[in-house]
Amino acid sequence: MELRIAKIKAPRREKKDIVVKIFDTTTKQTPILGFSIKSSLGKLSSLFNSNQSSNFLFQIKTNSSFDPETVNSIVKRPRNRQRFKVLKDNNCDIEFVEIENPVFTQNLKMVDSSMPNILAKMLIYYYSGEEKADMVCLVERLKQDNPINYDLSNLHPIYEHKIKTLLTDMSLGMTAADVWNGRYKAVGGFIIVQDDGDLVCYHVYQKDKFQEFLLKHSKLDMPTIGRIDYKLFFQMEEIIILICV
Numbered sequence: 001m002e003l004r005i006a007k008i009k010a011p012r013r014e015k016k017d018i019v020v021k022i023f024d025t026t027t028k029q030t031p032i033l034g035f036s037i038k039s040s041l042g043k044l045s046s047l048f049n050s051n052q053s054s055n056f057l058f059q060i061k062t063n064s065s066f067d068p069e070t071v072n073s074i075v076k077r078p079r080n081r082q083r084f085k086v087l088k089d090n091n092c093d094i095e096f097v098e099i100e101n102p103v104f105t106q107n108l109k110m111v112d113s114s115m116p117n118i119l120a121k122m123l124i125y126y127y128s129g130e131e132k133a134d135m136v137c138l139v140e141r142l143k144q145d146n147p148i149n150y151d152l153s154n155l156h157p158i159y160e161h162k163i164k165t166l167l168t169d170m171s172l173g174m175t176a177a178d179v180w181n182g183r184y185k186a187v188g189g190f191i192i193v194q195d196d197g198d199l200v201c202y203h204v205y206q207k208d209k210f211q212e213f214l215l216k217h218s219k220l221d222m223p224t225i226g227r228i229d230y231k232l233f234f235q236m237e238e239i240i241i242l243i244c245v
């Protein structure tokens with residue numbers, strides 16, 4: 001048998017890597033579904049690709065004597081977390097302004113009207129070194145701080161539910177640059193290549209297990225320096241910092 005495969009990696013905007021005909025013993029149906037393939041071999045796989053469309057803008061309030069080049073000149077890695085540390089050590093207040101690309105803003109609001117603010121808060125937690133990159137830790141911190149002021153008196157898992165929904169939408173359909181219609185492109189789910197080479201399938205049909213997997217195995221990461229960088233700019237008596245998801 002000969003496989004005529006010219007390219008083994010899907011385009012950046014494409015969510016499905018393979019199309020599979022499923023023989024479902026439960027429903028007795030045989031749908032043809034697209035799956036996203038993630039591998040535990042080598043580097044970690046990306047759930048959501050950052051680019052210039054995923055820039056978050058933050059306002060940095062500081063005193064007039066603060067020199068932004070103190071931050072811009074930092075080269076020690078991880079460079080961007082070091083820059084945040086300097087801002088924090090200088091008692092700078094970091095406030096979310098907006099997402100630079102209105103398309104990504106509206107995509108996030110398709111999930112929840114407060115999602116841009118929630119995600120911005122998670123970025124501050126991570127880049128400032130207050131929390132680990134793991135989604136579980138970040139969600140727990142959101143529950144503690146409750147930045148959106150939800151009524152949590154009845155112990156509703158509001159933040160956990162919203163982040164699970166966001167991860168699902170990002171993994172199966174949403175991108176930063178393209179208008180998202182709410183439909184999934186990889187409607188099957190994930191196929192995971194484990195360290196030993198075995199394959200594990202997380203099917204969208206099993207929504208609870210799929211979302212639990214995403215929450216427990218996802219984390220924030222930093223884009224490669226050079227492809228996307230971060231700079232500080234003076235604007236009147238304030239400073240604007242540019243950050244990418």
